[in-house]
Amino acid sequence: MSTRTLAVVTAGLSTPSSTRLLADRLAAATVSALRERGEDATIEVVELRTHARDLADHLVTGFANDTLRAAIDTVVGADGLIAVTPVFSASYSGLFKTFVDVLDQDSLTGMPVLMGATAGTARHSLVLEHAMRPLFAHLRTVPVPTGVFAAPEDWAGADGVDPALARRVERAAGELADLVTGRPAQRRPVDPFASVPSFEELLRGG
């Protein structure tokens, strides 16, 4: 039985936030789904709120400080990513996008991703399809077919959630678990110096 690492990136701002609640449910469901498939998983949560200043500093200085570097390394080194954002002004939040913006190009290539979003009204539910999915396509990740959106009414069922949301969480978690188990355990060496072409190649236009 191998152990996988799932990174959970959540961009909620309040405590507790419904974004974090959804992220936790997606993470727990994915751990269960992996266990059913014979794999253990550890969860690494990156609360972007705690990195709000680190991210702003990165925009200005061009480098990640130690705490943000640790968060980035957690995400790019994971076997799968659960990414959940609140909807602000009809899209992912600025904080969420800023985190994506400071990731090195190609650092998420091939990463299995489960996307989630929360909003104050169900009218925003397509944000997963018109904002999140194109973003993760740009990053060359592999998002699962089911994205999970939660509006206030979804938090009103027995066990704290609407049964329809619970089913959707399970389906998405199963899809992510399938992708993760179908891949070799992590993963890329995060070493920019390992892939530098020789100068002879550079002279040839390599």
Added chain:
Amino acid sequence: MQFGVFSVSDITTDPTTGRTPSEAERIQAVVTIAKKAEEVGLDVFALGEHHNPPFFSSSPTTTLAYIAAQTTRLQLSTATTLITTNDPVKIAEDYAMLQHLAGGRVDLMLGRGNTGPVYPWFGQDIRDGIPLAVENYALLRRLWDEDVVDWSGRFRTPLSGFTSTPRPLDGVAPFVWHGSIRSPQIAEQAAYYGDGFFSNHIFWPAEHTARMVEFYRRRFEHHGHGSADQAIVGLGGQVFMRRNSQDAVREFRLYFDNAPVYGHGPSLEEFSAQTPLTVGSPQQVIERTLGFRDYVGDYQRQLFLVDHAGLPLKTVLEQLDILGEEVVPVLRREFAAAKPAHVPDAPTHTSLVAAHRTAVGEAVVR
């Protein structure tokens, strides 16, 4: 070991007074700073090249020639000369000319430039930055090392039977440093030619500089120019000093908070912890600078940035006094005591001419 200052030539409003120097003032100030650098016993003055406000230094060889005429000992260099958007033929000509006028007291640091809009102004594309640096430098080398050049490439009109004039002084081209913040390809280029590698150092965490320099040293040895610890390394540094460190912090904070490049981000304290920026007493600067050796090894050139972010000339000259009187003499002694005999000093025209004569002599004997 060489010590000096480098200027990016920014014209920035002094945030403590709201006053912005004129171009005329700032240009004269930079000349004054260079002359002062020689007067207080520093070895090197390096000047940037930019083609957009708020910078004035579009033509570093003009400024450096003017400084050369008013100094006798100071080594003149750049930080950086744009190898991407300049015609390598013009670089070969301009710097050979400067080398003659300055009696050989010239080297240059090549950089790509990371200001996107500049590239199209010169008919280039920033996405070609690395290929431009590679091809243009390969041509520049030949223009200096060979009297008659036939050449064709991707970025420039071909040359047939071309001789770049004046020929380098004493038949020896100025020493070249390659500067880079984040591209290992440039460290590889420096290593391939056995040239120097200058790490900007001041805007990024030390561990990043350490890895770049380690990579350059390893590749320098791989390409057969000597052992890794004989590679030629330069570092940037950024300091602000007052006798009492609290006074330095209090005076510099407003300049830091509003500085181009990193202002309006992390606090002075955070940035000082994350990068080599040192704001404090001369003793603190000495200790921090000596510590650079712990992660890059014995190195050849240390340049400090002291004249940016709107600091008034008077303050900059005071910084140079402190560097010359209290900091550099100690650094010189301590670094020299630590350096093993087989680690070379930074090449100068004199040392390059001697090496060239030895090589030519050996060829004649064979």
